[in-house]
Amino acid sequence: MRRIVEVPVDGRSYSIHIGTGLLQDTCLWQSLIGNAQVFVISDDQVAGHWLPAVQQMLSAVDYEHYIMPAGEQHKSLEQFSRIMDRMMAGKRRRNGVVIALGGGVVGDLAGFVAATYQRGCAIIQVPTTLLAMVDSSVGGKTAINHPAGKNMIGAFHHPRAVIADLQTLTTLPAREFAAGMAEVIKYAVIKDREFLPWLEQHREALIRREPQVLMDAVARSCENKANIVSRDPTEQGERALLNLGHTFGHAIETELGYGSWLHGEAVATGIILACKLAERLGRLPDDSFRCRLQSLFNAFDLPVALPDDIDLTRLIEHMKLDKKNQRDEIRFVLPNANGDSDIVDGVPVAAVLDALQQRD
Incomplete structure (x- = not known):
C-alpha cells in the first residue's frame, strides 16, 4: 500500500x-x-x-x-x-x-x-x-x-x-498527531474546499489513524502543496498561500517561547484568527465558515483561541517581523467567500487588534 x-x-x-x-x-x-x-x-x-x-x-x-x-x-x-x-x-x-x-x-x-x-x-x-x-x-x-x-x-x-x-x-503522541491535522485542514482552506467535507466525513477514521484514510489525507495534502510549490518554488508569489494561519501562528510561538505550543497548535489558532480578520474586512460574509473549522479543530483537541494573558501588542510586533512582509505592512493570507484564500497587504493594524481581542 x-x-x-x-x-x-x-x-x-x-x-x-x-x-x-x-x-x-x-x-x-x-x-x-x-x-x-x-x-x-x-x-x-x-x-x-x-x-x-x-x-x-x-x-x-x-x-x-x-x-x-x-x-x-x-x-x-x-x-x-x-x-x-x-x-x-x-x-x-x-x-x-x-x-x-x-x-x-x-x-x-x-x-x-x-x-x-x-x-x-x-x-x-x-x-x-x-x-x-x-x-x-x-x-x-x-x-x-x-x-x-x-x-x-x-x-x-x-x-x-x-x-x-x-x-x-x-x-506519534496524540498531541503531535493533532498538530499535524492542523496543517492537513489548512489545505482545505487555501484552494481545496472540496477537501473540507471529506475531512469532516472521515474525522473519526483519522482520529483512529486508519492506514488507508491516513494515506489518502497525506497524499492529497502533498498533492496540494506540490502543485503550488512547482509553480512558485522560492515563494515569490502564490506559495505564500501555504502560510495561511502562520503569520499569527509564528507570532504566538515566538511570544509564548518555542516549544510551549506545538507549531500545529499555533497554526490552528492562527487560521481561526485569519477567519476573524477576514470577517472584519468583509471577505467572509459571516462566521459560519469559521465555526465549521472550529468544530473540526475541536474534534482533534486543537486550540482555537489565544491564552487569556498573552500580550497582544507584542504579538503584533512579532508579526511585523514576518518574512512575508513587504515594506512596513503585515502580509496576511485570508480566506474568502469564493472558496479559497488570498494574499492580502495593507491590513489596518486596528483590524488585526480587533480580531485578536475577539474571544468568541
Missing part, C-alpha cells in the same frame, strides 16, 4: 513516497543512496523507535548519525554548529547524503545543514510526524530559529526524495 506524489521543481522532479514499510524497502533506499556517504540527523524521541530500521538499510555504506534533543527550542544556531562540527570531524564529503529522520524541527535543521555544508549536499527527508509529512518535508524550505522570530535563518534546498512511512505515525 503506497502512493507516489511527484514534485516538479527547478527543472527536475523529486518523489514523495507515501506508504507503510518504506523504512524496510531495500530497493528504494539503494536507488536513492547507492554507495554515498550518509549522515543521519534525528532526535532523542524518534531515534529509539526508528533509527534501528534506518541503520539496517545503511549497513553497507559509510554511515554516521547525530542525535539532537527534541523540541522547537533546539532548532537553533547552537545545534547547527554542533552538527557542522561533527560532519567536519567525520570528513563528510559534499557528494554525500544527509538523512533527516524526525519531525519538522529535525527536517528544517537537517535541511539547513545540507543546504550549507560545503555549499550544499543532498538530503532525503524521512518525516516521522504527520505535520512533517504533509508540510515541512515538502518544498525545500529549511531554517533555524532566532530569538527575534521563527525560521529567520534559512535557505531553499529541495530534497532528493521524501520517504513518508505511515508506520512511524503509530508511535
Whole structure:
C-alpha cells in the first residue's frame, strides 16, 4: 500500500513516497543512496523507535548519525554548529547524503545543514510526524530559529526524495498527531474546499489513524502543496498561500517561547484568527465558515483561541517581523467567500487588534 506524489521543481522532479514499510524497502533506499556517504540527523524521541530500521538499510555504506534533543527550542544556531562540527570531524564529503529522520524541527535543521555544508549536499527527508509529512518535508524550505522570530535563518534546498512511512505515525503522541491535522485542514482552506467535507466525513477514521484514510489525507495534502510549490518554488508569489494561519501562528510561538505550543497548535489558532480578520474586512460574509473549522479543530483537541494573558501588542510586533512582509505592512493570507484564500497587504493594524481581542 503506497502512493507516489511527484514534485516538479527547478527543472527536475523529486518523489514523495507515501506508504507503510518504506523504512524496510531495500530497493528504494539503494536507488536513492547507492554507495554515498550518509549522515543521519534525528532526535532523542524518534531515534529509539526508528533509527534501528534506518541503520539496517545503511549497513553497507559509510554511515554516521547525530542525535539532537527534541523540541522547537533546539532548532537553533547552537545545534547547527554542533552538527557542522561533527560532519567536519567525520570528513563528510559534499557528494554525500544527509538523512533527516524526525519531525519538522529535525527536517528544517537537517535541511539547513545540507543546504550549507560545503555549499550544499543532498538530503532525503524521512518525516516521522504527520505535520512533517504533509508540510515541512515538502518544498525545500529549511531554517533555524532566532530569538527575534521563527525560521529567520534559512535557505531553499529541495530534497532528493521524501520517504513518508505511515508506520512511524503509530508511535506519534496524540498531541503531535493533532498538530499535524492542523496543517492537513489548512489545505482545505487555501484552494481545496472540496477537501473540507471529506475531512469532516472521515474525522473519526483519522482520529483512529486508519492506514488507508491516513494515506489518502497525506497524499492529497502533498498533492496540494506540490502543485503550488512547482509553480512558485522560492515563494515569490502564490506559495505564500501555504502560510495561511502562520503569520499569527509564528507570532504566538515566538511570544509564548518555542516549544510551549506545538507549531500545529499555533497554526490552528492562527487560521481561526485569519477567519476573524477576514470577517472584519468583509471577505467572509459571516462566521459560519469559521465555526465549521472550529468544530473540526475541536474534534482533534486543537486550540482555537489565544491564552487569556498573552500580550497582544507584542504579538503584533512579532508579526511585523514576518518574512512575508513587504515594506512596513503585515502580509496576511485570508480566506474568502469564493472558496479559497488570498494574499492580502495593507491590513489596518486596528483590524488585526480587533480580531485578536475577539474571544468568541
